[in-house]
Amino acid sequence: MRQDTLLVEIGTEELPPKALKSLSDAFTDALVQLLTEQEFNFGTVRSFASARRLAVQIATLDAQQPDKVVEKRGPAVDVAFDAEGTPTKAAEGWARSNGITVADADRLVTDKGEWLLYKAEVKGQPLSALLPELVQQALGRLPIPRPMRWGNSTAEFIRPVHTITMLYGADLIAGEILGISSGSHLQGHRFHCPQGTNLEHADNYEQTMEKAWVIADFSRRRERIQKGIDQLAQELGGEVLADEALLDEVTALVEWPVALSASFDSNFLTVPKEPLIVTMKDDQRYFPLHDKNGDLLPSFIFITNIESKDPQQIILGNEKVVRPRLADAQFFFESDKKIPLTNRIEALSSVLFQKQLGSVKDKSERISEIAGKIAELLGINRAVPERAGKLSKADLTTQMVLEFPETQGVMGMHYARHDGEPDGVPQAIYEHYLPRFAGDSLPQSLAGCTVALADKLDTLVGIFGIGQVPKGDRDPFALRRAAIGLLRIIVEKDLPLDLQELVAAAKSSFKSGTLTSATVEDDVVEFLLGRFRPWYQDQNIAVDVIQAVQARRPTRPVDFDQRVRAVTAFRELPEAEALAAANKRVSNILAKVEGEISQDIDQGLLTEAAEIELSKAVGAARISSSKALDAGDYTGALKALADLQKPVDTFFDNVMVNTEDDAVRKNRLALLSRLRELFLRIADISVLN
Structure with a gap:
């Protein structure tokens, strides 16, 4: 079978520059996928994209689909024939649909029965017959939010199309796409080669374009x-x-x-x-x-x-x-510079933040109050955070920021310095917007951290408080980004802050009656805790590790992070799999118990060697893990608990928990509860896979 290079190029008016790379990748991926689905074999694939073209070059592509045998199963034999062996209507209808008679049908015999079978050899279609439709389908899959029409054509694309080229080796594949017939003429550089050029062979695309003053790659x-x-x-x-x-x-x-x-x-x-x-x-x-x-x-x-x-x-x-x-x-x-920032605060009254939550001036006053409370929690002077919070949005009324919105915050810093604001205030004004996007830098100063946290908390609590929770892709106030930014600041700056306290502080800054949600505090805390999962997944941390920690709901982000790191390390230990399975088994056993489980273990009721050994091991593990926990060393605590693997396995191999003796059964349940409680101080490792 012939194999040659295919070149497909769509010549257009200037394509949107910010979308060019994604359009090129999507076009290549779609065409490759469609050819694969049609069972064509091919070699290397190259994408080309420039201001006025999208192109794909595919090497050693088959000229034709491979031939194949198609099998179509018919009705079961006992349904296909009546008692006299005459074909039923069902069998005859099936045969007609395949262009044969019942007598021509083969038989398929399996251990489940026997069926009529039609085998047909289907000849592969040539590439030239299929390609135009495949290219059309590939173009239809491109991420084009607003396609346009041009001239009198009903065709739609992201920009007007001038040329379509589908060349297989030196052979032009005929076809019409987007109202344009395929041809070998290509657009050249708009100024250096306005007359364009002709492509003689698909292998020569890059060199031909370069002669036409276009670097297509x-x-x-x-x-x-x-x-x-x-x-x-x-x-x-x-x-x-x-x-x-x-x-x-x-x-x-x-x-x-x-x-x-x-x-x-x-x-x-x-x-x-x-x-x-x-x-x-x-x-x-x-x-x-x-x-x-x-x-x-x-x-x-x-x-x-x-x-x-x-x-x-x-x-x-x-x-x-x-x-x-x-x-x-x-x-x-x-x-x-002629108007100090402090004199601009009043002008923020006419800038709406959100209809129910008031103006940007109202927001800046709340930011100032929240920042002061966070400063107290951190044990730093609250004067600078409060002043920075009050001035944080004042530069929004400057001509510079109105003309260049990207400079908000940074211009506030410069104007605050010019105004002679106290040390730390200008920097905190700039830093309160950080981080602005994934991977962005964090505030460097503690004052900047407090104002940044206050701004994000005010938005989160305010928007949740009026019931405008993000749904699906809709997040007009960028609450997800604010939440991850807040978590990043606390964790990466190692700040001893609790989400419950922070959210309560933010809620108290709103005037009575502003927030309509009775559950706003719990809702915001749960939302923040939920943001840990995508953040950690971006760091390639396993989902089950995150779930193990989330099950314990630690509300101090630094503490949450330490537990995640510890469980990640524990997961790599050789004892982890067996202990996770044992914890799952213990969890299932305890979940079925009615009533309270005793917190005390009666050593006199421990008679089996395995349960005596487990009780000793649990006691020793409690002492060693507690020392590590007191030092904030979750990793060390889990390593200490890893020593329980052998006595736990031995216990389950040799001891029946649900024995008929009620006192012994309750005592063994108390032992298992004590065992599980050791792990739950850190995470629920029963969810680990």
Whole structure:
């Protein structure tokens, strides 16, 4: 059978840069899956994606599906024939549906009976006959939230489509997709090769595109951009901070990248660097430069999509474009400094946080109160957290933040420093938004931690308190993110805080009648405890380990984390499996007991050698594990309990718990209860798999 390379390319208008990589991956995955389902064999698969194309190249692909034998079972023989051996209507109908007579049918004999059987050899269809529909299906699976139409066509795609190419080796596969007939003509670079080019063989796709001034391979284009940026940064004596998302976006915007550098007036450096960086990155897709101390340099690197004969004109054009944006930032900064943050608090009254929960001013006052209470729990001075909490949202009314929302918090820090706020207040204002996303940095100062916790608690308790609990994918107030951020701060900063106390403190800051939920405290604590599971799963911690700890409901996050680490270590011990099974058995036995189980063990009723030995082992384990627990060493406590494996196994092998002697039975249940209680001080290891 012939095997050759397949090339499928969809030539479009400029695709959304932030979605390009996901579209490319989805298209490749879908086409590969569909070909696999159709039983085609093939070799290596490559994806190509640029601003105006999505392409897939598949090596050594079969030209035709393999032939196969299809078996269709019919009715059972005793149903297919009557007493005289005449075919029934059921048998005849089945035979007709398969294009045969009952006499032509084979027989399938199994140990369960005998059935009529139809065997047919189905010839594999050629790739050329199936591919157009497969490509259409693959395109239909792409994550396109809002497809568009163009011209008079009824076809829909994320952007207008100009060319469709399906080439198998040197052979063009005919077909129409999205209203476009397949052809070998490809779009070239919009400026360097506007006439396009023809592809003669699927193997030559990458080289053909490069001659048309298109680097079609996303990774190669990205590497070229990175290399150009690094080289220019070195020449300019600066560094470009890593920004993978920006690098991917720029890679998606261009097809023939050329790195150039430009500069701006150093007077703009009197403005804090953050809004300057935002306008260069987000508005212009530039790469700002820093010196070794992290200070912004009056230079930037940008990527152009053409190989210009006069690059200086492009440089001057970009400098001209960025200058007014930087001037705006400078104007906003100078204007904002004229009004101290403390004078801006009242303006927050007109900024709505949530209709039932009031304004942002109300929220900042609650944050201040909660932060003060958390500071007391931590044993630190409450003045700085309270002041930072009161000013935490004041920069939302500044022109800078209104123009550059990404700078909220950081501009509050800069303005607080300008206003001469006490030491620690500016930093806490900035840090109270942290962490902003998964993997983001945490507040460094204790004051920053308290205000960050207060902000997140206020949102969680407030939104839960009015009954707007996150459901499914709906989480408009980002409560899940707030919850994990809160847990991260407490655990990673090793703060001795209890969720129950924190939630109660947050609830008390709301005015009477604001919160309508009678169960808000329990609901928020349970929600926070529930967030441990996705957080730990991201760290590749086993689900059953998390469940073992959650069963004990420890509400101090640091304590919860220590237990998880201990159970994870215990799970790797050779004794763990047997002890987990024994605990499960003990749990099942105790669950069936009616009435209370005695807390005392009568040593005189212990007659079997195995139960005497287990009682001694439990006593010794209680002493050794208690010493470890008193030191906060859960791992050491579980290791001490691991010594119980042999006496527990021996007990169950040789002792009947539910004996007819009532006193002996109750005594043995008390012993098992004492055994289980030792483990439950840390976690319910009976749930371990």
